[in-house]
Amino acid sequence: MLSSNEMKIEDFIIIWLDENMNEHNEYYRDSIIQLRTIVNSLKTFNDNNQCIDFLTGVINKNVFLILSNTLTKMLVPLINGISHLDSIYIFSNAVLEHQQSIKSWENIQGTYNNISNLVKKLSIDVKQSENDLTPINMISASSNESLDEISCSFMYSQLLNKILISIEYDEKAKTKFINYLHNSYADNKQELVATKQFEKGYKNYSAAWWYTKESFIYAVLNAALRIPNVDIIVNMSFFIKDLHEQIKEVYMQKKETENLTLYRGQGMSIIDLENLKNCQDGLFSFNCFFLSTSRDRDISFLFADSARQKSNTVGILFTIEIDPSISTVPYASLKDISYYSKKQNAEEEILFSMHTVYRIGHIKQIDNNFWAVNLILTNDNDVQLKLLTARAREELGGVDKNHALVPLLLKMGEFKKAEEVAFTLIQSTSELNLNDTMHYSFYLGQVKYVVGDYSTAFSYFEKAISIAENCFSSNHSALALFYNRIGLCYDSTDNHSAALLYYEKALNIQENNLISNHPHLAATYMNTALAYVSMGNYTKALSFYEKAKSIQEEILPPIHPDLATCYNNISKIYCSMGQYKAALSFSEKVRHIREKSLPSNHYSLSTCYDQIALIYEKNGRIFNSTFVL
Secondary structure (H helix, E strand, O other), X not given: OOOHHHHHHOOEEEEEEOOOOOOOOHHHHHHHHHHOOOOOOEEEEOOHHHHHHHHHHOOOOEEEEEXXXXXXXXXXXXXXXXXXXXXXXXXXXXXXXOHHHHHHOOOEEEEEOOHHHXXXXXXXXXXXXXXXXXXXXXXXXXXXXXXXXXXHHHXXXXXXXXXXXXXXXXXXXXXXXXXXHXXXXXXXXXXXXXXXXXXXXXXXXXXXXXXXXXXHHHHHHHHHHHOOOHHHHHHOHHHHHHHHXXXXXXXXXXXXXXXXXXXXXXXXXXXXXXXXHHOOOOEEEEOOXXXXXXXXXXXXXXXXXXXXXXXXXXXXEEEEXXXXXXXXXXXXXXXXXXXXOOOOOOOOEEEEEOOOEEEEEEEEEEEOOEEEEEEEEOXXXXXXXXXXHHHHHHHOOOOOHHHOHHHHHHHOOOHHHHHHHHHHHHHXXXXXXXXXXXXXXXXXXXXXXHOOOHHHHHHHHHHHHHHHHHHOOOOOHHHHHHHHHHHHHHHHOOOHHHHHHHHHHHHHHHHHHOOOOOXXXXXXXXXXXXXXXXXXXXXXXXXXXXXXXXXXXXXXXXOOHHHHHHHHHHHHHHHHOOOHHHHHHHHHHHHHHHHHHOOOOOHHHHHXXXXXXXXXXXXXXXXXXXXXX
């Protein structure tokens, strides 16, 4: 069995099925060692059914399958349509049978009669798949301040990068990562040796040297985003910062003054290609920490051409245009700083740092399953990118960069990691540093509130409030935030009177210090309204919802999801009060927003239609069933 850590640390697995498999046999044992130099996760079988059961149950990993010759004809037709089965290799010392039928099957990469040739081919194919699996993010040119599900993912990944490189790391960060690797590679002696070399020699070489060396660093870091695995990302953040700083330093020393054209070839799913065509002129990024490109078009062309040979995949040749006079995004040639700098650099590789963002230019087909896409590096003052970044920061509560990682992890749904990071930070914070202690206590309260551990949440919120009340003036904005959160905690435990007291405290601060249409005011009005709804005081609730609505209609785009939430809550109140005409009017507004901004099968649309149906039913009328999903 593969350990849970081994299953998570990489996103590839080799499965080897051979009826004579015996891991205690010297030949098989040595072969396994060689294969695990390519991919750490490896599983062997000598039973067909067990192998198929395991193969079909693999999640979030691409599979490279090795079969003995005698099993091929029977097994391949049964597994040929499995989506995560990347490649099949026939491995046998015997004379190969049924060669013609083998050629007609998908995913068969070749037949091999010695382990060295097989390892060489597998190594090439895994690198190609790593390249092809680089995830992409894109946003249409019309997306601005409204953060829908797609743009949230895009912008939170951008913010994560900025936060990671702003944190100060010490030797403990590297030690924690090393311990993580030791646990993950416990059964792989060669990777443990490499880990030991990294531990002892990290300071002797540059981050770029380690990144380009044939080792676990490159594979683990890029797999962390593809899987995704926030645990690995946070553990490797010290290295991410070091490599970013090195690229930035090289960029500043050798800054280009003339326009530059670079290339990248990779595979892409047909669905992603269609999305790309629909986002022409929009924003685009490769969802990797460090993007490899080349000055050599021919090398990139070969990568793209190789990718299109796979089923359901098209080859994409990206042409990347850079105008150094309008962009300061750091990138660096690896010519003098990589592990191979004194050996070879045939690709003329250029490495971009940290989720570089581009504009999507022209897209054209150049051959069957082969497309050319032009990307233009974004201007430092790109209006759309600035608006989305500002909106994403606002969604995090506008916290400064030193305290932003935990709320970002919460927004991303990484509650366990958010708690771990917050707890680590509070443990390492001096008792004299009350500002940090206050923030981390608040975030731990947030985590506990989200997972429903209200008693622990109360204790953390109360600690944060106690520090704030002693250190700040009575109208400090932090207190308003803390009062709001502990109010929500009281609401969740059905103590609505206590919740209202804290909401009132928050409003006293906000109404005296914020502009009248500030979004934080709208949020507190919404919280207050919800408490009154729970107490059955619909008139009071409606008055606070109306205040929130007035602000949101003034500051938010007309199809923003927060507006839909507000309208939906108002509709429910009118329905409870028997005012069905008003209830229907607001539910129709909800429907309009959600039909404009959500996929047709989104659950929020279903609940919207259910609410409209309920209003018609209570009013003794028949709902138009064509709206029902």
